Each structure stands twice: as C-alpha cells, then as structure tokens.
Amino acid sequence: MPTVASERGAATRERLIHAAAELIPELGWSAVTTRKVAARAGVRPGVVHYHFASVSELLGETAVRSTHEALTASFRALEAAPDVASALDGALKMLDGYAEDRSTALLLTESFLAATRDESLRARLRDELSEYRRRLAAWLRHRAGTADADASATVLAAALDGVFLHLALDPSLATPALRAPLGRLVAARGQEEEENR
Amino acid sequence: MPTVASERGAATRERLIHAAAELIPELGWSAVTTRKVAARAGVRPGVVHYHFASVSELLGETAVRSTHEALTASFRALEAAPDVASALDGALKMLDGYAEDRSTALLLTESFLAATRDESLRARLRDELSEYRRRLAAWLRHRAGTADADASATVLAAALDGVFLHLALDPSLATPALRAPLGRLVAARGQEEEENR
Numbered sequence: 599m600p601t602v603a604s605e606r607g608a609a610t611r612e613r614l615i616h617a618a619a620e621l622i623p624e625l626g627w628s629a630v631t632t633r634k635v636a637a638r639a640g641v642r643p644g645v646v647h648y649h650f651a652s653v654s655e656l657l658g659e660t661a662v663r664s665t666h667e668a669l670t671a672s673f674r675a676l677e678a679a680p681d682v683a684s685a686l687d688g689a690l691k692m693l694d695g696y697a698e699d700r701s702t703a704l705l706l707t708e709s710f711l712a713a714t715r716d717e718s719l720r721a722r723l724r725d726e727l728s729e730y731r732r733r734l735a736a737w738l739r740h741r742a743g744t745a746d747a748d749a750s751a752t753v754l755a756a757a758l759d760g761v762f763l764h765l766a767l768d769p770s771l772a773t774p775a776l777r778a779p780l781g782r783l784v785a786a787r788g789q790e791e792e793e794n795r
Numbered sequence: 796m797p798t799v800a801s802e803r804g805a806a807t808r809e810r811l812i813h814a815a816a817e818l819i820p821e822l823g824w825s826a827v828t829t830r831k832v833a834a835r836a837g838v839r840p841g842v843v844h845y846h847f848a849s850v851s852e853l854l855g856e857t858a859v860r861s862t863h864e865a866l867t868a869s870f871r872a873l874e875a876a877p878d879v880a881s882a883l884d885g886a887l888k889m890l891d892g893y894a895e896d897r898s899t900a901l902l903l904t905e906s907f908l909a910a911t912r913d914e915s916l917r918a919r920l921r922d923e924l925s926e927y928r929r930r931l932a933a934w935l936r937h938r939a940g941t942a943d944a945d946a947s948a949t950v951l952a953a954a955l956d957g958v959f960l961h962l963a964l965d966p967s968l969a970t971p972a973l974r975a976p977l978g979r980l981v982a983a984r985g986q987e988e989e990e991n992r
Contacts, residue, residue, distance in 0.1 A: 626908075628823060700911050707911075711823075711904050714897050714963055724965045749972035753980075756957025757950050763960075764953055766911055768921045775946035783950075783980035 611649045613639045618660040623704035627712050630657060658719045661709035665723055668706060669730040672758065676734070682742045686780045689758055690773040697765035707763070731755050742784050750784050757783070808846045810836045815857040820901035824909050827854060855916045858906030862920055865903060866927040869955065873931070879939045883977045886955055887970040894962035904960070928952050939981050947981050954980070 617638035621630045632653045636643040650656040675692055679685035696702045713720040735751035738744040757780060765771050814835035818827045829850045833840040847853040872889055876882035893899045910917040932948035935941040954977060962968050 626825060626912075628825060704908065704911055707904060707908050710960065710964070711901065711908065714901055714904075715823075720964055727961060727964060746972065746975050749969075750976040752961075752968065753954050753958070753973050753976040756961055757954035757980075758957070759960065760953025760955070760957035761950070763907065763956065764924060764949075767907070767917060767924060771949065772946075775943065776950050778943050779947040779950040779980045782982060783954075783976045785979055 607649070610639075610641065610645060613641070614646060614649055614656060615660050615663055618656055619664055619705060620701075622657065622660065622708050623701040627657060627708040654716075657712065658716070658722070661712060661719060662722045662726065664702075664705050665709055665726045668702065669726060673730060673733050673737075677737060682784065683777065683781055685741075686777045686784075687774070690761070690776055690780075693758065693762050693765055694773050696762060697769045697771075700766050703762060703766035727755070738784055744784050753783055754780065804846070807836075807838065807842060810838070811843060811846055811853060812857050812860055815853055816861055816902060817898075819854065819857065819905050820898040824854060824905040851913075854909065855913070855919070858909060858916060859919045859923065861899075861902050862906055862923045865899065866923060870927060870930050870934075874934060879981060880974065880978055882938075883974045883981075884971070887958070887973055887977075890955065890959050890962055891970050893959060894966045894968075897963050900959060900963035924952070935981055941981050950980055951977065 614635055617635050618630060621634055621638055625634070630653065632643050632646045635653070635656065636646050639645075646653070646656065650659070672689060672692065675688045676685040679688050709719075709723065713723045731748075731751045734755055735747040738750055738754070739747040744750045761771070761773065761776065765773070811832055814832050815827060818831055818835055822831070827850065829840050829843045832850070832853065833843050836842075843850070843853065847856070869886060869889065872885050873882040876885050906916075906920065910920045928945075928948045931952055932944040935947055935951070936944040941947045958968070958970065958973065962970070
C-alpha cells in the first residue's frame with residue numbers, strides 16, 4: 599500500500615484513467631462526465647478536478663494511454679516471436695482475443711473520433727502511431743529483411759488495425775488464413791520480383 | 796422537377812438522409828436530432844417523422860447508405876482500372892482525396908461505432924462489408940489470379956480501411972509507396988513461393 603502522498607496521488611490518477619477507460623466504451627465519449635468517473639473510481643468529484651483540469655483532459659489522457667498500451671502490446675508480441683510467420687500468427691490471435699470483447703475496439707475508435715475533433719489529441723495519437731510504424735519498420739528490416747520496410751510497416755499497421763475493426767463488426771472472420779497475405783506483404787524479395795516481371 | 800407525390804416523397808427522403816450525412820460528422824452521432832435534420836433539410840420536423848419512425852432509424856439508414864456508397868465507389872474504381880497495379884494506385888489516390896476532407900472518415904467511423912452498439916445496424920454493416928470482400932475476392936481471382944483470394948481480399952479491405960483511418964490522423968502519410976506492399980499481398984504466386992522456401 600502506498601504510504602507517501604505523491605504515490606497515493608499517482609495511484610488515484612491511475613484509478614481515474616482506468617475508470618474513464620471503462621466508461622468511454624460503455625457510454626460513449628461525450629456521455630462521460632466528472633461525476634460518473636468519480637462514482638466508478640469510488641472518489642468524490644472534486645478528486646477528478648484535483649488531478650485533471652477538465653474531463654476533456656482526463657479523456658484525452660485516457661485516449662493516449664489506451665492507444666499507447668494497445669500499440670505497445672501489439673509490438674511486443676511481434677518482437678517476442680521466434681520468426682516473422684509466427685509473429686503474424688500471434689498478432690492475428692491477439693486480434694481474435696479483442697474481438698470477443700468489443701470494449702477495446704470501442705475505446706480506441708472513440709479515441710480516434712475524438713482526435714479528429716481535437717487538434718492536440720490528434721497530434722498525440724498521430725505521434726503514437728508514427729512511433730509504432732517506425733518500430734515496426736525497424737523490426738521488418740531486421741527480421742524479415744523487407745526492402746521497403748517503411749511502406750510495408752505502414753500497410754501492415756493499417757491492415758492489423760483494419761482487421762481489428764472488421765472483427766468488431768464480424769467476429770466470425772477467419773483470421774488464421776490471413777497470415778499468408780500478410781506474410782507476402784512483408785516478404786523481403788517481393789518488390790524486386792514484382793519489378794522484374 | 797418531380798411532379799408525382801411519391802417521387803416528391805422519395806426526393807424528400809433523400810434530402811433527409813443527405814442532411815443526416817452532413818450532420819453526423821459535424822455534430823457527432825448522438826447530437827443529431829430530428830429538429831436539426833429538419834432545419835438542415837429545410838423541412839418541418841414532422842416531415843422527418845413522416846419518413847422515419849425515429850431519428851435512430853434515419854441515422855441507421857444514413858450509416859448503411861454511406862457505407863454502401865463508399866464501398867461501391869472503392870470497388871468500381873478498382874474494377875475500372877486496366878490492371879491490378881493501377882487499380883491499387885487508384886485506390887490509394889482515392890484515399891488521399893478523402894484525407895483532405897475528414898468528414899467521410901468521421902461519418903463512416905461514427906457509423907461503425909453506432910453499429911457496435913446496435914445489433915441490427917451491425918448486421919447490416921457486416922453484410923455490406925462481406926459483400927465488398929466477396930466482390931474484391933472475385934476480382935482478385937479473375938484479374939490477379941490470386942490463389943488465396945478470399946483471405947487476400949479480407950487483408951486488402953482491412954488495409955485500405957486502415958490507411959483511410961490513419962490518413963485522417965496523419966494526412967502527411969506518403970501513400971504512393973504503399974502500392975508495392977499492397978501489390979505483393981495480392982500477388983498470385985506469393986504464397987507458393989513462400990511455402991517453397
């Protein structure tokens with residue numbers, strides 16, 4: 599149990615972010631209020647205002663955090679796999695896991711939508727995404743020897759995000775078969791072959 | 796100008812859907828009311844209720860229509876191209892066009908979010924998407940000779956949708972370079988080559 603005031607403050611802040619991350623998918627972004635976050639976190643409304651200048655600031659922080667965590671989990675899973683094929687299998691299995699519970703898809707989609715209406719949030723999510731692409735490109739270059747690693751990382755990130763969203767509409771999508779086309783897209787010698795045709 | 800009452804009715808119905816399609820990205824799904832749609836379409840609120848049982852029904856119809864139109868436009872552009880490479884170039888150029896004006900991305904994302912919360916809308920959008928994938932798979936089989944056309948169509952649809960969303964966050968994404976990895980993913984002999992390694 600935290601004993602120092604600043605640690606207790608940090609723990610409360612985390613609890614507020616966690617409560618907001620639950621409420622955004624349940625109620626929708628614009629229906630989340632200070633009062634509801636406080637009730638979910640089991641604190642008085644004043645505590646929310648002590649930690650965040652406004653409910654928008656709390657929601658923005660929650661959006662950035664959730665996006666960061668989802669992208670980090672995705673990248674770590676890829677990185678830990680012994681080879682590219684099993685990395686892609688693992689990424690697809692992870693997306694299947696999200697499909698069973700739509701709340702992550704809802705949370706990230708609400709965050710994306712809010713970002714299209716808020717320039718500073720948009721810049722923060724754009725940076726998260728471009729950092730993810732950068733790491734993905736370095737991984738592809740290193741592990742798959744992908745010649746056009748930057749473009750391939752952009753398409754791979756988009757494809758995984760798209761499958762994630764399409765699974766939320768249609769959880770019956772058969773993901774294991776998707777590994778072959780994903781594997782081809784990052785295939786090292788693919789581009790040269792295509793150019794030599 | 797329509798002279799028959801039923802034609803005038805159909806035209807009014809279209810005007811209401813058009814007004815809703817403008818208001819959803821501007822205000823957000825849940826902020827669109829009968830009164831606001833009526834004002835935008837230049838009709839009395841009662842006219843909305845004459846055509847739609849509720850504002851939800853109007854919004855659902857708008858979501859299905861907008862999704863159908865975006866997917867149809869995307870497929871027609873692919874189909875009209877002389878070869879697969881220029882079809883993909885055209886698809887990317889179309890996505891660049893959407894990125895300049897975020898309203899289509901907002902409209903479709905709001906529709907997706909609403910669908911995750913409404914089972915009947917979800918079934919309708921799922922059907923639109925699976926019809927798009929089916930047509931894309933047939934096109935890939937026919938034009939690119941893609942062996943695993945169903946899986947490739949699923950990944951291609953997801954990738955295009957993902958690029959569409961990522962462009963809304965980051966319009967500076969360089970799309971022309973994405974054609975090579977997209978081309979590899981639908982490449983006919985890609986899978987056999989990978990398996991023969």
